[in-house]
Amino acid sequence: MAEEVKLLDFWPSMFGMRVKVALAMKGVAYEYVEQDLRNKSPLLLEMNPIHKKIPVLVHNGKPICESSIIVQYIDETWKNRAPLLPSDPYERAQARFWVDFIDKKVFESGRKIWASKGEEREEGKKEFMGSLKKLEEVLGEKAYFGGESVGFVDIVLIGYYTWFYSYESIGNFSVEAECSKIMGWAKRCLQNESLSNSLPDPFNICDFVLLMKKKYGLE
Ligand SMILES: N[C@@H](CCC(=O)N[C@@H](CS)C(=O)NCC(=O)O)C(=O)O
Secondary structure (H helix, E strand, O other): OOOOEEEEEOOOOHHHHHHHHHHHHHOOOOEEEEOOOOOOOHHHHHHOOOOOOOOEEEEOOEEEEOHHHHHHHHHHHOOOOOOOOOOOHHHHHHHHHHHHHHHHHHHHHHHHHHHOOHHHHHHHHHHHHHHHHHHHHHHOOOOEOOEOOOOHHHHHHHHHHHHHHHHHHHHOOOHHHHOHHHHHHHHHHHOOHHHHOOOOOHHHHHHHHHHHHHHOOOO
16 A cells, blocks of 8 residues: 655744655655644644644654654654664663753744844853754764764754754854854755755745744844
8 A cells, every 4th residue: 555644844844844854864755735824724733633733744644743753753664764763772862862952942042042132032042052062062073963874863953954044143143153063064964965955945944034023023
């Protein structure tokens, strides 16, 4: 039986980007279904009744929610190509720890940079750069967080790279100046077509962010 794989997503979402990258790395064909988050579709509400959020992967009619859980599901389901999580249990636990760190720290500080101002924005910048510096330590001398090849942590973090330009322009700072190692890592990741073809243009993200700021009076 042919597999039916559908992705419910919204293009600027760094959470959705993870899923697109993972599917591309595994070479899984899928139907992309863009969602309007201001007017949620019956399909999204049916597939993610708890959180009502994208991304949702629908595999043969069954929904899988929460981006980092989806990436792990993809890795376990399409095992025969491009392993994403380490096979060693300790290494796997470490990868999950840093994914959890990214989920808890990076999104919120990034949001503070673009969606607030004054002291809160400054706090966001400090937290954001602090998290990137910590991640640089974790990367160490490795090419990727996954070692010699792109892995779980790389896939989870790379979507944020497409937002760096927006954070930098709005927050008036430079990631490159303070975290050149992370920028080197991101550029290496983008040499991989599964990643570069799955990610939006940072300028388009910035146009989207500026539009959101205007729409919600966040200037
Ligand atoms: N923890 C979730 C976060 C997903 C998320 O925040 N999605 C946002 C878009 S970036 C969303 O669907 N928002 C709609 C809403 O909150 O109503 C994941 O990793 O999948």
